[in-house]
Amino acid sequence: MSSALDAATTRFVANHPKSAELHQGALASLPGGNTRTALWTAPFPISIARGEGYKVWDEDGNEYNDFVSDLTAGLYGHSHPVLQQALVQAIYTIGTNLGGTTKYEQRYASLLCERFGLDLLRFSNSGTEANIHALAAARRFTGRRKVIAFRGAYHGSVLAFANGVAANNVDPEDWIVCQYNDVVGLEEAFQANKEVAAVILEAAQGSGGSIPANPEFLDAVRSLSQEAGALFILDEVMTSRLGPGGLKGVLQLKPDLVTLGKYLGGGMPFGAFGGRADILSVYDPRSSSSLAHSGTFQNNALMLNAGFIGASQVYTADVAEALNRRGDELRAALNKAFEGTIFCVTGRGSLMCVHAPKNGLRPQDIACKDDVAPFEDLDLKKLFWLEMLEAGFWLQLRGSIALNIQLPDEVLSAFVDAVRGFCKKNIGIIALPSSLT
Ligand SMILES: Cc1ncc(COP(=O)(O)O)c(C=O)c1O
Incomplete structure (x- = not known):
């Protein structure tokens, strides 16, 4: 030293x-x-x-x-005054644990769908959960299990790939970890694995050291996953702040699913995942075979109110x-x-x-x-x-x-x-x- x-x-x-x-x-x-x-x-x-x-x-x-x-x-x-007001207003006029569906869910969901170009969306309690449930949707939709992620990526507490598959990852067998920004490595992974459900990617790695993806790599993620029948999940938990419609908008990306988190809760715990309607429909409870996705705080009024007001009035x-x-x-x-x-x-x-x-x-x-x-x-x-x-x-x-x-x-x-x-x-x-x- x-x-x-x-x-x-x-x-x-x-x-x-x-x-x-x-x-x-x-x-x-x-x-x-x-x-x-x-x-x-x-x-x-x-x-x-x-x-x-x-x-x-x-x-x-x-x-x-x-x-x-x-x-x-x-x-x-x-203590942004507009958000403070939104939180106080929700506490006094809506309440916190309503145990029922509220109009605030659709109000914020429609804003986020419009802003990030998503057909449908579901809320979760964190970015980690958003990714876990987006992956579950991809697996159900494709009928496959394996997922390609990238070294250095962080998709949540149990989905961390700092040096390959994390020790606390739920099932390391399900993961193929490729090098970030390496088109050849990604091609090889697809050649070696025919049953890939999804590729999950940050278009600029955040925790991995703020490293942006290059355009050729992003193109390859899109085209190779499409050719293989795998879904492209864009993790915008950190990067959605990098443009009015996230990096998806700035870089004109075409993911099948997008995950969101962080500031979009207006200071409250928040996560969301959304994208193609045909994929999100695996969570449609009107179908008897739908996936369950319950979570006590998923539609909590403080987040839905502060998140909506922050996104519509402050982070324009x-x-x-x-x-x-x-x-x-x-x-x-x-x-x-x-x-x-x-x-x-x-x-x-x-x-x-x-x-x-x-x-x-x-x-x-x-x-x-x-x-x-x-x-x-x-x-x-x-x-x-x-x-x-x-x-x-x-x-x-x-x-x-x-x-x-x-x-x-x-x-x-x-x-x-x-x-x-x-x-x-x-x-x-x-x-x-x-x-x-
Ligand atoms: C890219 C990315 N995805 C997912 C997550 C997990 O979000 P959360 O901490 O809300 O679970 C993070 C958190 O830092 C993140 O940076």
Whole structure:
């Protein structure tokens, strides 16, 4: 460990005594003091006390500009007045546990169908569930079991493919895991497996390091799955924010099914899957052979109201386009600030990821997680995270950044300045070796 990292870690511990104490307490009732793996950081996680606008405060009294945005679900920033009002209104005028079908389901379903070009849709409690049920639909519709996914993909807690099939995946036998952005690998997988039910894909991998798919690969996913009689499931749980109609709209993709999640619940737990009517009809309860898809909170009034109001009144097409344009500008400015160092930033629009590949790869060279992850200098990445926290920027240790709509331009510029300061201070240990320039 470098002395810079040692020193930054010592300062982190000194600046967060209350977080350390809360972590000690949490160990008594939560495994490792944790209930959401992605939020774990050593030696202990910072305990966040509250958020407002584009800021969060920790229990130790430190203030941060929020560039985590709840791993994309916090697109609206904190306590957005329109969403607060929507939630309060739902609590007072509708209620929470009605135990019956309500008109709010169709109101929000029709908005989402129109916005994302879907015939029909069903709600779920999370993006994970949306993918599980989309996969169940694909399996029932095709009468096949196997699914092609891609290394580095994250489709939910039991559908994580960081390094191939995840240990907690329900049935690894059902999965064929190919390399992302590799057309030849995908062709070979289809040749070797004749009974593929579906291909599930993020058109820009999110948790995998904000790596966009290239157009040839997306074309191949569509055409190869069609030829094989397999369905194309587009996971837009993270990427739907990247355009008014998601990446499906921006890239003119033609998936059979689309899954949604995150901010579309207006701050409440949310998931949805939709697409072709003939496929979704496997869940039509008027048929005695339909698949069941019950879930107590699937039509909860808070989500249906806040989600609808957020999508119709707050994250409008203009707002989506502006946020993603600002994200592209920020990413370009960060890459410029990082010039001459091993750091670089990949991504698209309002989603991006900071990498520290020792082999000097630049964003355009990174086509899949395996291009970059094995070469990351994790100590330097941690140093970056610690120093950005000290400069007042709430980031994820893994480098992912998601903008929220409340972040003002001056805060984006201040972040670029902080990155410049980090580079200047640490150039002795982060400079790109001359052999790689
Ligand atoms: C692409 C993608 N799909 C699915 C999920 C799972 O969503 P949830 O956390 O709501 O279960 C996530 C969560 O990060 C995701 O990024």
